[in-house]
Amino acid sequence: MQIYLPIAEIPVNIFVVLGMGLAVGFISGMFGIGGGFLMTPLLIFIGVSPAVAVASVSTHIAASSFSGAISYWRKRSVDVALALMLLGAGIIGTASGVWLFSELRSLDQLDLFIGISYVTLLSAVGGLMIYESVRAVMRARQGGPATIRRPGSHTWVHGLPFKMRFKRSKIYVSAIPVWVIGYVIGFVGAIMGIGGGFILVPMLIYFLRVPTATVIGTSMILTLVTMASATVMHAVTNHQVDAVLALILMVGGVIGAQFGVRTGQQMRSERLRLLLGILVLAVGMRFAYELVVQPYEIFSIRDLRSE
Amino acid sequence: MRAIIRVLLIGVIAGGASAPATAEQLVVSLSNHRVAITSNFAGENLVLFGTIEADPGKTLRRTGYDLVITVAGPRLNLRTRRKERVLGIWVNVDSREFIQVPSYLAVLSNRPVAEIANQDVRRRLQVGLQNFLLPQQIGPDIADTTADDPFRLAFIRLQREHRLYLESPTAVTYLTPTVFRAGIPLPAEVPTGNYILDVKLFADGAMVGRTNTAMEVIKAGVEQYVAEAARDHGLLYGLGTTMMALLTGWFASAVFRRD
Numbered sequence: 001m002q003i004y005l006p007i008a009e010i011p012v013n014i015f016v017v018l019g020m021g022l023a024v025g026f027i028s029g030m031f032g033i034g035g036g037f038l039m040t041p042l043l044i045f046i047g048v049s050p051a052v053a054v055a056s057v058s059t060h061i062a063a064s065s066f067s068g069a070i071s072y073w074r075k076r077s078v079d080v081a082l083a084l085m086l087l088g089a090g091i092i093g094t095a096s097g098v099w100l101f102s103e104l105r106s107l108d109q110l111d112l113f114i115g116i117s118y119v120t121l122l123s124a125v126g127g128l129m130i131y132e133s134v135r136a137v138m139r140a141r142q143g144g145p146a147t148i149r150r151p152g153s154h155t156w157v158h159g160l161p162f163k164m165r166f167k168r169s170k171i172y173v174s175a176i177p178v179w180v181i182g183y184v185i186g187f188v189g190a191i192m193g194i195g196g197g198f199i200l201v202p203m204l205i206y207f208l209r210v211p212t213a214t215v216i217g218t219s220m221i222l223t224l225v226t227m228a229s230a231t232v233m234h235a236v237t238n239h240q241v242d243a244v245l246a247l248i249l250m251v252g253g254v255i256g257a258q259f260g261v262r263t264g265q266q267m268r269s270e271r272l273r274l275l276l277g278i279l280v281l282a283v284g285m286r287f288a289y290e291l292v293v294q295p296y297e298i299f300s301i302r303d304l305r306s307e
Numbered sequence: 308m309r310a311i312i313r314v315l316l317i318g319v320i321a322g323g324a325s326a327p328a329t330a331e332q333l334v335v336s337l338s339n340h341r342v343a344i345t346s347n348f349a350g351e352n353l354v355l356f357g358t359i360e361a362d363p364g365k366t367l368r369r370t371g372y373d374l375v376i377t378v379a380g381p382r383l384n385l386r387t388r389r390k391e392r393v394l395g396i397w398v399n400v401d402s403r404e405f406i407q408v409p410s411y412l413a414v415l416s417n418r419p420v421a422e423i424a425n426q427d428v429r430r431r432l433q434v435g436l437q438n439f440l441l442p443q444q445i446g447p448d449i450a451d452t453t454a455d456d457p458f459r460l461a462f463i464r465l466q467r468e469h470r471l472y473l474e475s476p477t478a479v480t481y482l483t484p485t486v487f488r489a490g491i492p493l494p495a496e497v498p499t500g501n502y503i504l505d506v507k508l509f510a511d512g513a514m515v516g517r518t519n520t521a522m523e524v525i526k527a528g529v530e531q532y533v534a535e536a537a538r539d540h541g542l543l544y545g546l547g548t549t550m551m552a553l554l555t556g557w558f559a560s561a562v563f564r565r566d
Contacts, residue, residue: 006531006533006537009498010495011348062556066560112399116396231545232546232549234545237541242537250551250552250556254555254556258563295390299387299388299462300388300399301387301462303383304384
């Protein structure tokens with residue numbers, strides 16, 4: 001069944017879009033990520049313009065992360081204090097990201113920069129996650145504890161000043177790394193048009209030692225606020241949010257996310273991290289392939305109205 | 308520096324090529340002057356009907372009329388970019404801006420335009436995609452380049468792939484020697500706005516009659532409502548969309564709640 005999208009100005013098959021929403025929603029609920037790094041390329045693939053895709057995906061992610069956040073909230077696995085600290089820095093990061101975004105756009109090299117950012121970030125994060133979780137799985141095989149969370153194992157991060165206690169997560173860390181992480185997520189999110197959950201979750205685990213019980217719920221709150229404000233900003237500045245497209249995506253997305261959350265909770269965390277690592281690395285490789293391999297068509301047309 | 312054989316400024320050609328005094332008059336009518344895009348829009352085929360009539364006191368030839376109908380959609384600026392390999396990565400290195408070119412362009416005729424008139428006439432009257440004026444920004448000037456300019460060729464090729472530009476030598480058919488119909492295929496991605504249909508009548512390689520008509524493609528119903536809200540009330544639209552997202556999220560978690 002075809003439906004015409006009013007802002008994207010193309011007809012799409014409603015079941016294809018719904019299915020994409022379901023699949024990405026499932027993944028997002030399972031790993032506690034927004035899934036923007038998967039959905040945006042998928043939409044561009046079916047013919048939606050990149051500007052509309054990025055803007056409408058933020059709406060879709062707001063919906064699915066809200067649905068996920070409620071589930072985690074009920075299970076008391078959201079660290080509100082930590083989320084608020086991250087958000088404060090995240091807003092500053094977003095502002096500087098938006099500034100760099102418009103600078104690069106005027107140089108006409110935005111696509112290249114986004115492509116390289118995707119490759120670098122996704123390959124690095126994905127590679128590290130695979131490496132770490134494979135080691136964790138091996139340790140578990142040998143009968144040791146799967147994750148090292150010894151009370152005494154402090155890294156240099158724990159030596160920094162301005163320490164704060166986050167009760168829900170049972171951690172006592174410096175505010176500096178929390179702000180740095182929040183800033184980086186906000187910055188990267190604005191540049192790449194993603195919520196940044198797939199970077200935030202490993203960062204919180206590795207640098208701050210946030211327990212798996214609260215990390216996903218907290219990350220979802222952050223994603224929710226960033227993506228909801230991104231929707232409003234995109235709607236005000238470039239009028240590229242397609243409400244019809246977003247609605248179809250989010251209906252699929254929220255249903256998928258509910259099943260994803262349950263599946264995710266039944267899985268062991270190192271397995272979960274290994275799967276997410278493979279997924280992230282695969283998307284990174286896909287972008288690398290596009291940059292390196294000779295394209296079928298070296299010419300492209302850009303509509304100058306959308307600027 | 309690019310070789311520019313013909314530097315034709317816009318505007319100069321707009322009023323050019325006045326039709327010679329002829330015995331023929333064209334009367335045309337479109338099946339639909341207003342194409343409404345609704346939520347189930349998947350493209351549409353318009354039909355243009357027309358007759359060739361004699362001026363008072365003159366007679367028509369029996370056969371040998373050729374028709375070329377050029378449908379031009381709303382004009383926009385489009386940038387064509389070319390990639391090249393730099394340090395192992397494919398990067399956009401070069402681009403040309405096409406200034407105020409039709410977003411949709413169809414050249415419909417009863418036989419290939421090359422058989423209808425010679426190249427000079429075709430170029431002067433902009434008959435065929437190859438001869439249609441597609442001005443580019445070239446330094447301070449806005450001008451069309453040669454027909455074999457790689458950016459121009461790539462632009463037309465890409466637009467044809469999207470079915471936004473097309474050339475059909477069979478779209479015009481004669482019902483009688485002086486009554487014709489032409490099918491105008493509008494793809495689902497058809498741009499909204501005003502369309503000009505330029506109908507040219509040829510006999511023995513020369514233009515003997517010309518008329519034009521217009522139509523518009525508009526969004527209607529829900530499509531129109533959403534598009535207008537997004538354009539005119541960005542903040543409200545954004546807040547509304549976000550509320551819709553939150554409600555959907557809340558609704559889903561309420562429905563699927565197990566505990």
